Amino acid sequence: MAAAVTSSRPYHIIIFGATGFTGQFVVEEVARCAAESPDGSRLKWAVAGRSRQRLGEVLTKASERLSMPELRTDIEIIVADVSIEESLAIMCQQGLVILNCVGPYRFFGEPVVKACVENGAHYLDICGEPQFLERMQLEYHTKALDKGVYVIGSCGFDSIPADLGILYTQRQFKGTLTAVEGFLNITSGPAGSSGHDATWQSAVHGFADSGSLRQLRKKFGQKPLPVVGAKVKKRGFVFFSKEMEQYAIPFMGSDPSVVRRTQRHLYEEDHQSPVQYTAYVGIGGPFSVIKLFCGGLLFWFMVKFSLGRKLLTTFPSFFSFGLFTKSGPTTKQIEDTCFSLTFFGEGYSEGTDPAQGRPNTKICTQVIGAEPGYVATVSAIVQAALTLLNELHSLPRRGGVYTPRAAFHKTSLIERLQNHSIKFSVKSYN
Ligand SMILES: NC(=O)c1ccc[n+]([C@@H]2O[C@H](COP(=O)([O-])OP(=O)(O)OC[C@H]3O[C@@H](n4cnc5c(N)ncnc54)[C@H](OP(=O)(O)O)[C@@H]3O)[C@@H](O)[C@H]2O)c1
Secondary structure, eight states: OOSOOOSSSOEEEEEETTTSHHHHHHHHHHHHHHHHSOGGGOOOEEEEESOHHHHHHHHHHHHHHHTOTHHHHHSEEEEOOTTOHHHHHHHHHHEEEEEEOOOOHHHHHHHHHHHHHHHTOEEEEOOOOHHHHHHHHHHHHHHHHHHTOEEEOOOBTTBHHHHHHHHHHHHHOSEEEEEEEEEEEEEOOTTOOOEEHHHHHHHHHHHHTHHHHHHHHHHHTOOOOOOOSSOOOOOOSSEEETTTTEEEEEOOSSHHHHHHHHHHHHHHHHOOOOOEEEEEEEEESHHHHHHHHHHHHHHHHHTTSHHHHHHHHHSHHHHTTTSEETTOOOHHHHHHOEEEEEEEEEEEETTOOTTSSSOOEEEEEEEEEEOIIIIIHHHHHHHHHHHHHHOGGGSSSSOEEEOHHHHHTTSSHHHHHHTTTEEEEEEOOO
């Protein structure tokens, strides 16, 4: 590890929320990466959460699954609770990087960001909640910059494939890339795919509170980004995508918000030409459209009322048609699921002025990976943490709150991900 630990700050990485559904996968991935690191610069890590006993059980389970008995004896446990400020401060004083897996972030995230900034630990999370991500930027960017701390949210499936996928597309494009449409496709085996309850809860509360996101954005007081090149027309709410050969709808996750923040950062800090981004997700055939329409209407109606939210969060499986469950996906579902995110970009060839005429060059790229929620996500956050530890000098300024691309665009994160279950490639344009 290029970043050195000390006796008073003995861990490169602390996994906070290690007992969670996702946290347990992060523990295993960090253990694997630590075992691969050379002896002289061994990755030192610890787990943290509110129950010492449950954390011990997680280490025992990981030690059995990975055949690494040393995990039970060598890995330290730090007890920390979001509601006890002092416990967070003590945790943050011991680590160079905190991987925060405690969500929903709108309820539990801010005290962890605050403790990291105040106690000099870099902060990474796998949040997919635009309200939280944007509010942290508004409230902590200057403080984090002053303290020399990096706060980098959305380092999971939300939104590393999209944010770095556009960086990859731009690198491959010869000229000025001005617009990209992203199409997400998730495929699963006969057992289907599903997500864990915490993500469903984040979505329910996020949609319920979408009005506050508009208010929050006004507080930034930003002018709209200039549109470079031809303005991209948004597709309809449901349309048949010939690119995906199935019906598609606009993608409602955090990717568009994260990419937009990245584009603003690159425009304002590095004077780069902004790329327009629109994101869609494939939903399948006509039957899926009808199911989604009925389910969506019910969801929109129910999130507006506290009783509706109570029902939605109490019965996730029923109201999400089995897409989210309290027990999370099974091992078989995880093994048989994968994603592809295909980007169709357009722009102007070298020497052509984007202010004149129509785009004259196209590109198609793809990011593919293993199961998005718990395999790709875990790979992404762990590689992001290792990149931060090894290439700190390549991150912007000396600290601050950033999107993944804004933080890592001058590092080797894409190359690291290529070796760890997220692959970037150029495709032929049909
Ligand atoms: N970006 C992505 O693609 C992606 C993918 C997966 C998950 N996520 C997000 O990651 C978050 C976690 O998801 P999950 O499914 O792993 O959730 P989970 O299984 O419910 O785990 C939540 C974790 O938070 C801990 N926790 C709760 N309250 C706490 C407190 N007061 N103090 C300390 N720790 C506390 C829990 O500890 P206990 O064991 O003590 O209860 C547990 O470790 C969610 O926000 C989810 O949306 C994002």
